[in-house]
Amino acid sequence: MTDLEICKRIAEIEGYRVSTDVRPSCGSAYANIYPDNCYGNYNPLTDKALCFDLMVKHELEMFKVGSNWNCAWTDSNLTTSNKNPQRAICLAIIEAHKG
Numbered sequence: 001m002t003d004l005e006i007c008k009r010i011a012e013i014e015g016y017r018v019s020t021d022v023r024p025s026c027g028s029a030y031a032n033i034y035p036d037n038c039y040g041n042y043n044p045l046t047d048k049a050l051c052f053d054l055m056v057k058h059e060l061e062m063f064k065v066g067s068n069w070n071c072a073w074t075d076s077n078l079t080t081s082n083k084n085p086q087r088a089i090c091l092a093i094i095e096a097h098k099g
Contacts, residue, residue, distance in 0.1 A: 006044075006087070007042055007043050009047075010054070012046050013093060016029075016031040017031065019031065019039055027043070028041035028046075030042070047069035048086065051090070058073075058092075058093050058096070060089060062088070067083055068081045068082060071089050073096060078095055080092040080095060
């Protein structure tokens with residue numbers, strides 16, 4: 001998945017409306033994330049605080065194996081792995097919400 005696809009999917013999982021007509025060049029999803037119905041950039045791959053909040057909300061555990069960060073659900077066997085910890089977290093959330 002591209003960074004933009006990951007950001008869009010996480011925003012959708014979190015219940016935000018993602019714009020289909022705006023394609024920012026920064027790779028962020030452009031999502032309705034503000035209470036006044038305004039859109040803004042949504043990128044848990046670069047926003048470490050947002051990514052940490054997602055990790056806590058979705059009850060994920062992180063551990064490092066070699067050069068990769070592994071992300072696992074506390075109550076299942078689902079594990080994702082990536083050199084980038086934010087990407088591992090986002091991919092775990094996306095994997096858990098497939099189907």
